[in-house]
Amino acid sequence: MNHTLSYENRIRLFEHLTEEEYRLISNNTKTKYIPKGVYICKAGDLITSFTYLSNGLIKLHKEDRFGKEQIVSLARPEDYVGLLTVFSNKNYNYSMTTLVDCSIEEVRLDIMHKIIRENGGFALDVMKYISNISDKIIQHTYAINSKNLRGRIALILIDFSDSIFNSDSFDMPISRKEIGELIDMTPENVIRILSELSRDGLINFKGKHVEILNKKMLLKIRDLG
Amino acid sequence: MNHTLSYENRIRLFEHLTEEEYRLISNNTKTKYIPKGVYICKAGDLITSFTYLSNGLIKLHKEDRFGKEQIVSLARPEDYVGLLTVFSNKNYNYSMTTLVDCSIEEVRLDIMHKIIRENGGFALDVMKYISNISDKIIQHTYAINSKNLRGRIALILIDFSDSIFNSDSFDMPISRKEIGELIDMTPENVIRILSELSRDGLINFKGKHVEILNKKMLLKIRDLG
DNA sequence: CGCGGCTTTGATGTTCATCAAGTAAAGTGG
DNA sequence: CCACTTTACTTGATGAACATCAAAGCCGCG
Secondary structure, X not given: OEOOOOHHHHHHHHOOOOHHHHHHHHHOEEEEEEOOOOEEEOOOOEOOEEEEEEEOOEXXXXXXXXXXXXXXXXXXXXXXXXXXXXXXXXXXXXXXXXOOXXXXXXXXXXXXXXXXXXXXXXXXXXXXXXXXXXXXXXXHHHHHXXXXXXXXXXXXXXXXXXXXXOOOEEEOOOOHHHHHHHHOOOHHHHHHHHHHHHHOOOEEEEOOEEEEOOHHHHHHHHHHO | OEOOOOHHHHHHOOOOOXXXXXXXXXXXXXXXXXXXXXXXXXXXOEOOEEEEEEEOOEEEEEEOOXXXXXXXXXXXXXXXXXXXXXXXXXXXXXXXXXXXXXXXXXXXXXXXXXXXXXOHHHHHHHHHHHHHHHHHHHHHHHHHHOOOHHHHHHHHHHHHHHHHHOOOEEEOOOOHHHHHHHHOOOHHHHHHHHHHHXXXXXXXXXXXXXXXXXXXXXXXXXXXX
């Protein structure tokens, strides 16, 4: 669900920069600390910077035409956020909100443009990154929609466990309602399925805390559901 | 449903090329005529060229993990096809199949890479194009999933009518089954809804031929469904 | 001509959203 | 710090939307 690249792909994003270009970027980057639950930007805002999440967790989201919230993707540390639109539109397509306390780096967008224009190798790297992210989101959306509710819950439990916390025991950083917005189900059903999985001994949960007891079975539910 | 750009965006893709670069591309482009119903490439194939559809209609599709076909997007004349993966992967993520007789232009991929590397302005244009296409696909997928079956059918009828044929009367180039693969419903329900819309006097259809009789109402169904 | 795939319609069942109502938790102001 | 309000969470009951199954007609093609 976090549409991220492998570590190798990440560090490669700036591989083709010259010393000078790298300095230029560094000199035009602002570090910001943003507490939990705050908008970094809203859909429609003018894009002025290229955002790197050094620490925390961010949701990309928007309202559908009936006002229902949808979470398009989560960004985790070392992700470049909002790449989907940063080079195509003047304005953000999605809102970004911090789910926990975050620190981000904002590179001035005109500087990024300048370097992309001057360094084709770098441009190609950014292009790869964008393609990868986009395709991950598309794949993920299809995966979600082809699964039944149990499969969806299993999917995100495993994603949080494996990709974000690297532990079978963690505190869920998003509400039941937000889980629903991420995997397209009602909060009621999120809870219902969690309760079922708990009743069947696959997980334990109390409030925000989740513990995966039988990952093997959970993987099966994810893959067959 | 055809995730395409406006005409202005299209011609701009090659705007920043020098005469020489443009000649280089022209000299390394092969024109192919491909009859209806033929694979241009299969998911997993090595990518060796950058494909432009000059005439016809192509579907991008793949099998899900249970062997069910899914159509991710349609490409229509003047689209660059397969951009989602062409710069990120060595292999195609999706299969491409002609829906009607097509003519395509294949630019050698190494030439594209070379020019992107040497011409940052061009790189930026390609990047914009990719971002746009990706976002259109994502938006479309969300749109489909948030609509009921009537809304989905209305959506693709209008898309075919407005974006592909520019007419309220046309021959549907894909089967009922393929319509289902495109908007995530069973072929039975595709037919059921078509029959309902026909019974209600909104459309006429016989075999492949479709006629839209009440577009106003159809738009309402699309937007509210 | 007959076979297989595409199309169509009807009947049935399952999955999930919605509604309702109650409990726990988390802010908020005095 | 406590009463109060609000928001999140949880469970159950109901209904609607859609998938699935079954069967028959149609069309193209060898």
